[in-house]
Amino acid sequence: MRLTTKGRFAVTAMIDLALRQGAGPVTLAGISERQRISLSYLEQLFGKLRRHHIVSSVRGPGGGYCLAKTMDSITVADIIVAVDEPLDATSCGGKENCHDEQRCMTHELWSSLNDKMFEYLNSVSLADLVDRQNQREHAEGVNVLRDGRRARDPRAPAIASA
Numbered sequence: 001m002r003l004t005t006k007g008r009f010a011v012t013a014m015i016d017l018a019l020r021q022g023a024g025p026v027t028l029a030g031i032s033e034r035q036r037i038s039l040s041y042l043e044q045l046f047g048k049l050r051r052h053h054i055v056s057s058v059r060g061p062g063g064g065y066c067l068a069k070t071m072d073s074i075t076v077a078d079i080i081v082a083v084d085e086p087l088d089a090t091s092c093g094g095k096e097n098c099h100d101e102q103r104c105m106t107h108e109l110w111s112s113l114n115d116k117m118f119e120y121l122n123s124v125s126l127a128d129l130v131d132r133q134n135q136r137e138h139a140e141g142v143n144v145l146r147d148g149r150r151a152r153d154p155r156a157p158a159i160a161s162a
Helices: 005-023 028-035 039-051 076-082 107-123 126-140
Strands: 055-058 064-067 142-144 150-152
Touching: 005 028, 005 039, 005 064, 005 076, 005 126, 028 039, 028 064, 039 055, 039 076, 076 107, 076 126
Parallel strands: none
Antiparallel strands: 055 064, 142 150
């Protein structure tokens, strides 16, 4: 099983949004620039996220997107399911017609893997991912400025270059 670009980009964009929404609605253009994801692709993803009530949009000047729920109530599984990303390791899409229209010998193995993947992704919240990102940036001595630029924390120890 592999997670495609659609799911990866959706999760990345949601982390970016969650990190910056404290300053007001976040624009897709800003996310696009920071994460190097096509703006038109983000528009498609955020349309689906909005329809699943994960994000809400604000129109007009100063508009953009905000989380529609708290970060701790949004899971990675919610995000992936919202953008129609299949979490399926079976070769039959769960229809049990994998081998000459019959259930293959390994169907149960891949079906169990699907359950475990969903269970894990459903246990990781957007808040968990934001906390990890903040910890990583703190360890690197980097602050994210309001406009999304990264600035080195002057209090952080200098990193010696090799």
